[in-house]
Amino acid sequence: MLSDVRCLTNPDWVFEELPRHVDRLSRERLAGAGRDQDSLRRILSTARFPAGIPLHLAPDGDDAALRPNRPLADGLTLYLEARAAAAEQLGRPADDATLQIGLELGPEPVFVAWIDAGHTTRLPGEAVPPPLGQSAAAVRHWIEARIAQEIPTADDRLETARAAARAYALRAAAPNTLRAYRASIRAWCAWSERHALPCLPARGPDIAAFLAAERGRGMSPTTLDLRRAALTYLHRLADCPVPTQDSAVAATQAGIRRDAAARGHAPKPKRAAALDVLQALLAEIDLASLAGVRDRALLLIGFIGAMRRSELAAIRIEHVTQEARGLTLRLPLSKGDRQGAGVDIALPYTGSDLCPVRAYLAWIERAGLAEGPVFRRVFVPPKRPFALTRGEPVIGSEALSDRSVARVVQHYAAKAGFDPSEFGGHSLKRGALTTGMRNQVHPSRLKRLGRHKSYAPLDHYLEHGDAFEDHPLKNLL
DNA sequence: TCACTGGCCATTTGGCTGGT
DNA sequence: ACCAGCCAAATGGCCAGTGA
Numbered sequence: 001m002l003s004d005v006r007c008l009t010n011p012d013w014v015f016e017e018l019p020r021h022v023d024r025l026s027r028e029r030l031a032g033a034g035r036d037q038d039s040l041r042r043i044l045s046t047a048r049f050p051a052g053i054p055l056h057l058a059p060d061g062d063d064a065a066l067r068p069n070r071p072l073a074d075g076l077t078l079y080l081e082a083r084a085a086a087a088e089q090l091g092r093p094a095d096d097a098t099l100q101i102g103l104e105l106g107p108e109p110v111f112v113a114w115i116d117a118g119h120t121t122r123l124p125g126e127a128v129p130p131p132l133g134q135s136a137a138a139v140r141h142w143i144e145a146r147i148a149q150e151i152p153t154a155d156d157r158l159e160t161a162r163a164a165a166r167a168y169a170l171r172a173a174a175p176n177t178l179r180a181y182r183a184s185i186r187a188w189c190a191w192s193e194r195h196a197l198p199c200l201p202a203r204g205p206d207i208a209a210f211l212a213a214e215r216g217r218g219m220s221p222t223t224l225d226l227r228r229a230a231l232t233y234l235h236r237l238a239d240c241p242v243p244t245q246d247s248a249v250a251a252t253q254a255g256i257r258r259d260a261a262a263r264g265h266a267p268k269p270k271r272a273a274a275l276d277v278l279q280a281l282l283a284e285i286d287l288a289s290l291a292g293v294r295d296r297a298l299l300l301i302g303f304i305g306a307m308r309r310s311e312l313a314a315i316r317i318e319h320v321t322q323e324a325r326g327l328t329l330r331l332p333l334s335k336g337d338r339q340g341a342g343v344d345i346a347l348p349y350t351g352s353d354l355c356p357v358r359a360y361l362a363w364i365e366r367a368g369l370a371e372g373p374v375f376r377r378v379f380v381p382p383k384r385p386f387a388l389t390r391g392e393p394v395i396g397s398e399a400l401s402d403r404s405v406a407r408v409v410q411h412y413a414a415k416a417g418f419d420p421s422e423f424g425g426h427s428l429k430r431g432a433l434t435t436g437m438r439n440q441v442h443p444s445r446l447k448r449l450g451r452h453k454s455y456a457p458l459d460h461y462l463e464h465g466d467a468f469e470d471h472p473l474k475n476l477l
Numbered sequence: 478t479c480a481c482t483g484g485c486c487a488t489t490t491g492g493c494t495g496g497t
Numbered sequence: 498a499c500c501a502g503c504c505a506a507a508t509g510g511c512c513a514g515t516g517a
Contacts, residue, residue: 177504177505177506177507179484179485179486180486180487180505180506180507182485183485183486183487184486186486187486219487219488220487220488220489222487222488222489222490223486223487223488223489225502225503225504226487226488226504226505228503228504229503229504229505232503232504233504250502253502254502257502270489270508270509291480308507308508309507309508310506310507310508377480377481377482378480378481379479379480379481379516379517380478380479380480380517394517396481396516396517398482400481400482401481401482401483402507402508403481403482403483403508403509404480404481404482406508406509407480407481421509421510424508424509425507425508425509426489426490426507426508426509452491452492
């Protein structure tokens with residue numbers, strides 16, 4: 001962002017003449033903006049000057065008048081170009097925070113560059129200022145550094161407390177969300193850089209064009225929603241006006257959604273592992289192996305609890321209470337429970353071969369676990385040449401990752417002759433709810449089993465069968 | 478060598494809210 | 498009261514490690 005904008009002539013010139021020197025978009029923004037210095041600076045930071053304007057180096061020690069001195073470049077159309085040209089001429093990195101660029105508004109506009117040494121003095125723990133108007137690379141570095149920020153140890157200093165507050169504020173979003181945002185912001189930085197457009201603050205119509213370009217690359221509309229949410233996040237973090245609210249962005253999004261729907265774009269959910277499929281998967285498990293005992297417990301608990309892969313991976317023995325009728329499982333944190341209030345799941349004894357409680361107890365006993373994560377890695381020692389047997393397997397101390405849970409499901413799906421790509425971690429949850437539906441379980445009970453707050457998500461999970469066979473009024477007419 | 482993990486990016490799912 | 502849209506969070510695919 002421009003460090004300064006100065007009027008060297010009658011200030012009225014700015015609002016009468018200036019619009020003729022800038023692009024149409026900035027002209028509209030100028031017309032709609034207030035007459036304060038800040039809006040002017042913000043709009044001109046992203047404006048394109050079709051005529052091209054020169055860049056000068058301000059003389060040392062004269063910060064009052066910004067009198068142009070040594071010419072550095074000519075024919076520039078954007079603030080960013082001026083910054084890059086000044087950085088190159090002065091031998092500084094383009095994202096150098098001490099490099100300042102101002103705009104002088106006289107009969108002909110002039111960019112002015114100077115070095116502000118006082119700018120670097122920052123107290124330890126003080127926030128790094130957002131790289132407004134700087135290169136896309138600088139924005140990318142800044143956001144990555146902000147996201148990676150650690151919570152400092154309390155030492156009763158105000159600055160530390162402020163730094164901690166900023167770090168906590170970032171943790172308001174789940175790690176998965178931040179990861180997704182980071183990827184989206186990277187995509188925006190790369191695109192805006194390629195097209196020489198301002199990266200931060202961004203302009204609404206540029207973002208709309210970015211979304212259209214991403215759609216052109218084949219991104220799904222929901223991915224574009226994420227891109228937009230990430231750019232909103234970026235601007236909030238940088239304390240900038242949020243350009244994603246621009247009507248151009250909303251209209252472009254709506255158009256993309258409608259067009260995608262017209263072309264028959266629809267989500268591809270994972271296949272439900274309903275009871276019959278689950279039985280086929282379980283049949284493939286080798287119960288002689290330790291990993292097999294674990295996987296049986298994993299699949300059965302995931303199914304009867306209608307659980308997500310992340311929930312399964314996070315179960316700890318401390319969360320499981322054994323009771324006369326089965327097990328109670330406490331989920332300390334999950335998607336539907338954002339504040340981490342905790343959710344209890346009942347796992348009943350079923351008295352059948354497929355009893356999840358017995359499968360769980362068998363695994364705990366075979367693995368000799370007393371505390372910590374329930375589902376862990378099994379290390380199988382490599383087979384030695386000439387040895388008749390492998391060594392004893394070793395149980396890891398860490399929990400399986402949620403990804404591995406999904407891979408277990410896919411592994412047995414492949415063994416059972418299904419296409420493994422149709423299955424995933426979600427198959428267990430969908431399978432449980434679908435099985436319930438097929439057995440005429442009341443939707444309110446399915447909703448509770450799925451731990452959904454409303455009925456709307458439930459329908460997504462159900463795999464509907466034959467529309468003729470299942471017609472609700474079939475036997476009534 | 479086996480059985481995983483973790484980074485990166487894309488995609489799907491879930492819950493809430495504001496506008497009607 | 499309802500629903501589309503927004504934002505948040507989770508999941509999926511691919512691939513390059515990695516530790517026992």
